[in-house]
Amino acid sequence: MWQWFHKWGSPKWFYELSGRWLPWLTGAMILFLTVGVVWALLYVPPDYQQSYTTRILVVHVAVAGTSLAFFPIMAVAGTITLVWKMKMADMVAKTVAPLGAWFSALTLASGSIWGSVMWGTWWEWSDSRLTSMLFQFFLLVSVVSLRSALNDSETAAKACAVLSIVGCVNVVIIKYSVEWWNTLHQPASGLSMDSGSVNGPEFWVPTLIMVVAMYLFMAVHVMMATRNEILRRESRSQWVLDLVATGRPAS
Amino acid sequence: MFDGIQFASIGEFLSMGGYAFNVWSVYLLFFLFLLVNLLGPLRRRKKLMKELQRRTVLTERQRAAANE
Numbered sequence: 001m002w003q004w005f006h007k008w009g010s011p012k013w014f015y016e017l018s019g020r021w022l023p024w025l026t027g028a029m030i031l032f033l034t035v036g037v038v039w040a041l042l043y044v045p046p047d048y049q050q051s052y053t054t055r056i057l058v059v060h061v062a063v064a065g066t067s068l069a070f071f072p073i074m075a076v077a078g079t080i081t082l083v084w085k086m087k088m089a090d091m092v093a094k095t096v097a098p099l100g101a102w103f104s105a106l107t108l109a110s111g112s113i114w115g116s117v118m119w120g121t122w123w124e125w126s127d128s129r130l131t132s133m134l135f136q137f138f139l140l141v142s143v144v145s146l147r148s149a150l151n152d153s154e155t156a157a158k159a160c161a162v163l164s165i166v167g168c169v170n171v172v173i174i175k176y177s178v179e180w181w182n183t184l185h186q187p188a189s190g191l192s193m194d195s196g197s198v199n200g201p202e203f204w205v206p207t208l209i210m211v212v213a214m215y216l217f218m219a220v221h222v223m224m225a226t227r228n229e230i231l232r233r234e235s236r237s238q239w240v241l242d243l244v245a246t247g248r249p250a251s
Numbered sequence: 252m253f254d255g256i257q258f259a260s261i262g263e264f265l266s267m268g269g270y271a272f273n274v275w276s277v278y279l280l281f282f283l284f285l286l287v288n289l290l291g292p293l294r295r296r297k298k299l300m301k302e303l304q305r306r307t308v309l310t311e312r313q314r315a316a317a318n319e
Binding site for chain 2: 033037041042043044045046051052053055056059060063099102106109110113114116117217220221224225227228231232235240241244245
């Protein structure tokens, strides 16, 4: 256990391992994305009330669901940073935050475009799901700007870790907002085995494929960005100098 | 494989049951979102590598100058 922990704490080890994993993860991501998008655009049947706008929901639900993972990931990384001062955990926390802001922004935009025809409104301030998701977007933007505002990287790491842990409260609010306050946004439909029903497999199977694609996309982006961060922070260490000298950027 | 396709023609496919603007703009945003977040790190990596290479060359020159 401790040996495992030490390995993960080593930037060099992470760099080498992620170099070996990235081609596979990228391949899997392309596969799931292609199947998900083709299925959603060509095969998802029109809903009797929503017509083809359900195709928006395949993207919206997958992106929104994945966006809730960001604060928990950052909180775990933040706790490791605070307790064990592991450099790797903070590098991951740093690269995850901006992507989370992108996920939240796309959730808001796609939901809004869907709502504009199905609800007849682009935005509703009184809806708790909408406002709590907007709040998550602002929280992630503030985590990113907090880090860039603080010059001392150790202070920045600590401050971001604390904000990430506190931000998890909002994830719970987003998750249960549709049940606690019943306003505009509908609760999750659940999965039905009946094909032909509103939430039958013809909708949730492509959505699930898209959810997998989104987690793979997150993994690919975070690995690439974390590798850059490693090179930047470790640019004085011998193994990075060797890597640069050989001119082989691979693995 | 083509049995389940929900369209008879390309025109029908593009119109998305009258919701063409909404469906296609979401998918356009989705692709932009993917593209920006995949190409961004790749570009930063290239810049970083160049910068690091430049720095190694500089330190080697300095070392060579000090040895003379």
